[in-house]
Amino acid sequence: MTNTNATFGLPRGMRDIEPLEMARKLWVEETITKSIRGFGFSFVEPSPLENMETLVAKSGEGVRNEIYGFKDKADREIGLRFDLTVGLARMVAGKMDWAKPIKLAAISNMWRYDEPQFGRYRCFYQWDVEVFGVAGVEADAEVISAGVGALESLGLKEFEVRINSRELVEGLLEEAGVSADKTSSAMRAIDKLAKVGKAKVLSELKAAGVSEKAGSKVLELCGTRGNLKDTVKLVKVKGSNGKNEKIASGTAKLEKLAELLGAYGCLDRCVLDLSVVRGIDYYTGIVYEIYDTASPELGAIAGGGRFDGLVKVFNGGDVPATGIAGGIERLMLSLEKAKAYPRILEAAEVVVVPVNEKMYNEALKIAAKIREAGISCDIDLLKRNLSKQVSGAAKKGARFAFIVGERELKEKKVNVRNLETGKEELKGLDEAVKYVKGN
Structure with missing residues (x-):
């Protein structure tokens, strides 16, 4: 109220x-x-x-x-x-x-x-x-x-x-x-x-x-x-x-x-x-x-x-x-x-998205590694479902979602979704970090 x-x-x-x-x-x-x-x-x-x-x-x-x-x-x-x-x-x-x-x-x-x-x-x-x-x-x-x-x-x-x-x-x-x-x-x-x-x-x-x-x-x-x-x-x-x-x-x-x-x-x-x-x-x-x-x-x-x-x-x-x-x-x-502002993020550049609650702790570990690489990173503390996490990240102005599921974890990769274009690519974490820095 x-x-x-x-x-x-x-x-x-x-x-x-x-x-x-x-x-x-x-x-x-x-x-x-x-x-x-x-x-x-x-x-x-x-x-x-x-x-x-x-x-x-x-x-x-x-x-x-x-x-x-x-x-x-x-x-x-x-x-x-x-x-x-x-x-x-x-x-x-x-x-x-x-x-x-x-x-x-x-x-x-x-x-x-x-x-x-x-x-x-x-x-x-x-x-x-x-x-x-x-x-x-x-x-x-x-x-x-x-x-x-x-x-x-x-x-x-x-x-x-x-x-x-x-x-x-x-x-x-x-x-x-x-x-x-x-x-x-x-x-x-x-x-x-x-x-x-x-x-x-x-x-x-x-x-x-x-x-x-x-x-x-x-x-x-x-x-x-x-x-x-x-x-x-x-x-x-x-x-x-x-x-x-x-x-x-x-x-x-x-x-x-x-x-x-x-x-x-x-x-x-x-x-x-x-x-x-x-x-x-x-x-x-x-x-x-x-x-x-x-x-x-x-x-x-x-x-x-x-x-x-x-x-x-x-x-x-x-x-x-x-x-x-x-x-x-x-x-x-x-x-x-003058339209002189560059693209400025009001929140994190990357949001790590666990596909379910079982993946939450693994997502936290991945988020820590992304931050160590000098990239701002967030994770949904409300533990909402996949679609709500992704839409929430886009609303906050994040550029990328790193989606983490059992398959991605087993292959030591993340599914990188560009939140502006919707394009998705499966990448190793180091490769994903380089991709974000280069774009």
Whole structure:
């Protein structure tokens, strides 16, 4: 009997992950892990629980509204992490003796108390790579390339990396007459440009004390977008033609970044987009977001940037840092839309089917040998009849049934049935295993 009492439903924004989706998620995470390891990153797991003061230290008190926070039994303010970057930076701050550069990666879940939306839940998963201890754009190029490599390893083809420099935008804001105390507010407004449009952003800039003339000039420049290498040169001229130090420094770093990304072989995927500034205050320099160009409605499937001041906030010294992170759920939606998933089994590849109960123990021995050969294998614990075992195996997505009867046992063979085609062949166990691996 099904209990329909609403008390036993899930909290808003939460969900269960069912077998097929979980199998795909594990494949995505395993594939990303292998790709990122190829760049020499070490995987870690920062604590899911942090002191509230850690979570708000750099992001500001405003982030409290997005945190799953509570007081523990000792009346301490605690919160569930909302990203992996804060925890990784705190880890590094406590391990200042680690050899630099420190290259860390993580794949895990986090929580944000914001409005659930398409492809985004209040508990969600991310992959993350960070480099600590490198001030130069070499680190930015490394993490961008690692992110591109991870997505390409999954078979995703239609995506682009939108790159910008907050230092450059700060210079453009200065040239437009925006005072230093209004810069953060102006940045947060610009970050919404693609979502809410120019009129709304102009309104927010005005509320932040930016004149309409200055706001219009800023938005005109922030609408600049194009090939990374060529567009940086254009911005340099349109901005202040080298007269503003922040513009000069920002464009110089972007030019160097373009050169390095060319050497990594991923420059063709990169564009300069001056509207990308990232909304979180701990970002300090080059920032980037990755979009699935075939499914733009998903929003950014990854993003990151430089956060040079974050480790110092946690009493860890002046350690430059940069990183990128991507949402697993949105990425899975991209892969599904692109039909990029390989055949992924949600259960066992082979099911051993004893023709009767007398053959059950022998079937268990055969199943053990199949698993030793590295093939996932199941057996019907309900001991149903032959037809129900085979149909049940097909429903679960198994590819092959190894049928075991007295005749097969006497001949030291199994009857291999391809559950997709229905074809059957009598094979020795070693031959059957090779057949499964080859098909």
